[in-house]
Amino acid sequence: MASPYVLRRNSPRFLARGLRGYAWSCAKNAVKLAIGRKAYFTPLDVFFRLYLRQLFGGPSVLVTCHLEGFEREGAGSQAFMMMSALNFARVFGCTYVHTPFVDIDHADRPRPEWLAVWEAHFNFGVGERLAAGCRGEVVNFGPSSFISLLEPFLTPSTANDPEVGPVPILDATVRQELQRKYQSNKQPRGDRKFAVCVHIRRFNRHDNHNDYFMPGARMARTLGAIEALLEAHGLEHTVRVFSQGDVSEFPEFVRPGVELVLDADPVRSMQEMIGADILVTSKGTFSYVAAVLCDGIVVCEPSMPPQDGWIDCADDGAFDTAALARRLPPAP
Numbered sequence: 001m002a003s004p005y006v007l008r009r010n011s012p013r014f015l016a017r018g019l020r021g022y023a024w025s026c027a028k029n030a031v032k033l034a035i036g037r038k039a040y041f042t043p044l045d046v047f048f049r050l051y052l053r054q055l056f057g058g059p060s061v062l063v064t065c066h067l068e069g070f071e072r073e074g075a076g077s078q079a080f081m082m083m084s085a086l087n088f089a090r091v092f093g094c095t096y097v098h099t100p101f102v103d104i105d106h107a108d109r110p111r112p113e114w115l116a117v118w119e120a121h122f123n124f125g126v127g128e129r130l131a132a133g134c135r136g137e138v139v140n141f142g143p144s145s146f147i148s149l150l151e152p153f154l155t156p157s158t159a160n161d162p163e164v165g166p167v168p169i170l171d172a173t174v175r176q177e178l179q180r181k182y183q184s185n186k187q188p189r190g191d192r193k194f195a196v197c198v199h200i201r202r203f204n205r206h207d208n209h210n211d212y213f214m215p216g217a218r219m220a221r222t223l224g225a226i227e228a229l230l231e232a233h234g235l236e237h238t239v240r241v242f243s244q245g246d247v248s249e250f251p252e253f254v255r256p257g258v259e260l261v262l263d264a265d266p267v268r269s270m271q272e273m274i275g276a277d278i279l280v281t282s283k284g285t286f287s288y289v290a291a292v293l294c295d296g297i298v299v300c301e302p303s304m305p306p307q308d309g310w311i312d313c314a315d316d317g318a319f320d321t322a323a324l325a326r327r328l329p330p331a332p
Contacts, residue, residue, distance in 0.1 A: 002167045004305035005153035007091040010055075018149055022048040044146060047139040051092070062138040063089040064099045064131040071103040075118050075266065076286035078104055080167075082124050083292060085141035087174045097134050098125035106266070117267055123181040167305050175292060175307070182274065182293045189275055194235045194329075197276035198223055199287035200243040200250075214282050214301070220252035221317035222280055222299060227257075229324055234331035237277075242269045242287075278324075280313075297327050 008014075022045055029039035041049070050061040065085035067078050078101060089096035100119050107114040119125070131138050150166050170178075201214045223239065230237050239258045243250065246262070253260055261269065266286075273279050273290035280299045281287040291298040292307060299313055300306040313319045 002304055004169050005150055005166050006169045007088065007153055007171070009092055011153070014149065014153070017151065018048040018051070021045070021149075022052075043140050043142075044149060046137060047141075047146075048149075050137060050139065051094070054093070059136075061089075061092075061094040062097050062131070062134055062136065063094045063141050064097050064138050065142065066099040066102070066131065066140045068102045072105050074106045074286065075104050075121075075270075076284060076289045079118075079122055079124075079289045080285045080292075081142065082122070083170065083174075083178060083289070084168050086124065086178070087168050087170050088141055088146075090174050090177075091171055096128055097131040097138060098128040099131045100125065108266070120185065121182075121267055121270070123184050124178075126181045126184050169305065169307060170292065172308060179293055179295060186271075192238075194230065194237040194277045195275065196223070196226060196230070196237055196239045196278045196280075197273045198239070198241045198280040199273060199282040199290070200241060201282040201284050201286070202244045202249070216250055216252045218315075218317040219280065219282075222313060222319065223253075223258075225317075225319065225321055226278060226280070226299070226324065229321060229328065233325070233328050235328065240272060242273065297324065299324070 025041055025045045029041065032039050047061060047063075050058075053059070054061050063085060065082045067073075067081060070078055070081075086096045088094070101115045103111070104114060104118055109117075147166065198219060200216065200219050219241075223241075227237075227239070240261050241250070241253050241258060242261045242264065244263050247254060247260060250260055250262075261272075270286065270290045273287055274293045275296075276294060277296045278299065279287070279291050279294050279296060281291050281301045281304070283301055283303050285304075288300075288304050291300065291310070298307070298310040299319055300310045302313055302315055306312040311319050311323050
């Protein structure tokens with residue numbers, strides 16, 4: 001599982017680590033200047049200098065997430081990096097300034113249209129200033145570049161997944177803010193049956209993560225337990241399973257009451273997942289990001305840490321059915 005972390009403003013360990021790192025950088029740069037070389041401060045050094053100034057009454061640090069150079073990452077991965085940056089800024093009292101997506105992998109349409117549709121889908125920039133128009137220094141937050149500052153918040157017993165990096169347990173108010181941003185240009189859901197959505201990660205020609213294959217049998221066990229609970233509660237429901245591939249690869253889901261949605265428009269697919277009453281996530285960040293924006297019940301695949309309020313799933317597909325039963329609405 002990727003390492004979860006919970007940010008706490010002005011944690012002594014955070015301040016001590018940051019101050020020690022910044023002092024060391026200052027010492028190295030003093031030596032460089034003494035021998036005629038140019039000084040260099042990393043984005044982390046710049047952040048801590050500006051953050052100390054903020055703590056002593058100076059202006060708020062400007063934080064953005066500029067993802068140039070991440071062209072091999074898809075919409076889910078890049079969106080979660082932006083969510084992490086906004087969470088970091090809000091928790092530490094900094095100012096988030098938005099940088100639109102630069103490039104996103106897996107494009108199924110011309111690049112400008114591909115970027116625009118994802119920008120309008122997430123709406124991270126709603127109500128925010130653009131980083132490009134800001135005066136003064138803007139710090140670019142990235143989990144990889146900020147890992148030494150994040151380490152005081154990581155769970156020591158959990159090994160970090162190098163493909164994903166450390167995963168923040170988002171502040172509750174930040175999750176609500178992200179959901180409001182997303183909903184700001186969406187139509188309200190009409191009356192419909194209780195909706196269950198399941199994401200099953202499979203290989204495709206664009207995939208960069210060969211270990212993210214999700215076995216159908218495991219996901220079928222999870223879905224079967226959910227359906228049994230819904231039937232016991234008398235809740236009429238729909239089930240949609242989102243993935244890539246041929247119908248023949250999903251024999252567990254070729255049955256009445258289950259709609260397979262294969263190789264569909266990814267933006268529309270994520271919108272369906274976000275609007276679900278129950279969402280079952282898969283490996284990777286695509287459905288994980290959908291789950292962050294979903295205000296329904298989330299059953300979380302075990303390779304990623306569950307956010308607060310989610311129901312975590314075991315490796316065999318089992319989960320706490322009693323916890324799900326307690327959260328189901330009464331039958332109409």
